[in-house]
Amino acid sequence: MFRIGQGFDVHQFAENRPCIIGGIEIPYELGLLGHSDADVLLHTIADALLGAIGEGDIGKHFPDTDPKFKDADSQKLLQHVWQLVKRDGYSLGNLDCTVIAQAPKMAPHIESIRANIARLLEADTGQINVKATTTESLGFTGRKEGIAAQAVVLLINNSEN
Numbered sequence: 332m333f334r335i336g337q338g339f340d341v342h343q344f345a346e347n348r349p350c351i352i353g354g355i356e357i358p359y360e361l362g363l364l365g366h367s368d369a370d371v372l373l374h375t376i377a378d379a380l381l382g383a384i385g386e387g388d389i390g391k392h393f394p395d396t397d398p399k400f401k402d403a404d405s406q407k408l409l410q411h412v413w414q415l416v417k418r419d420g421y422s423l424g425n426l427d428c429t430v431i432a433q434a435p436k437m438a439p440h441i442e443s444i445r446a447n448i449a450r451l452l453e454a455d456t457g458q459i460n461v462k463a464t465t466t467e468s469l470g471f472t473g474r475k476e477g478i479a480a481q482a483v484v485l486l487i488n489n490s491e492n
């Protein structure tokens with residue numbers, strides 16, 4: 332049996348914060364604000380995986396009221412979610428995601444991010460696709476107020492044909 336899931340997340344830019352996207356620190360004048368490290372892409376992927384297994388969202392598993400997750404490394408959060416996926420007997424078909432940002436320029440970092448996501452999900456890079464788009468200067472991303480990300484994931488149940 333197949334399961335699909337989709338994710339969407341937004342984090343706003345702030346000064347004196349790192350800009351971590353897909354577990355990679357991107358050089359940029361601003362960083363992303365959040366209770367955790369605010370990795371908008373990994374949060375989106377975690378939400379897509381949780382959606383696929385019917386487990387709610389990352390706010391349910393990692394509440395932003397819990398000091399335990401203050402400045403949390405989102406790679407650890409995603410790895411925890413991946414364990415839930417495996418516990419339920421699923422493996423990854425493929426993951427496709429999009430970073431929606433006017434800036435920073437993502438192209439130089441896409442392959443490192445892809446490889447890092449593959450590592451976190453114990454997948455081959457061929458199962459992972461990472462895209463970026465501007466919004467042609469429109470909206471909050473266009474005004475460089477923050478970054479959005481979307482993801483869609485296909486999971487395959489290991490015990491069924």
Ligand SMILES: Nc1ccn([C@@H]2O[C@H](COP(=O)(O)O)[C@@H](O)[C@H]2O)c(=O)n1
Nearest residue numbers: 432433434435436437438463464465466
């Ligand atoms: N933050 C971004 C946004 C986009 N890109 C790449 O630029 C190309 C054109 O994007 P448009 O939104 O202007 O169509 C596309 O190949 C994106 O991957 C980027 O590197 N960083």
Ligand SMILES: C[C@@]1(CO)OP(=O)(O)OP(=O)(O)OC[C@H]1O
Nearest residue numbers: 365366367369390393394395400
């Ligand atoms: C990850 C959590 C937990 O630290 O905090 P944030 O970094 O604020 O991120 P968000 O995308 O709002 O998701 C859920 C939170 O519970």
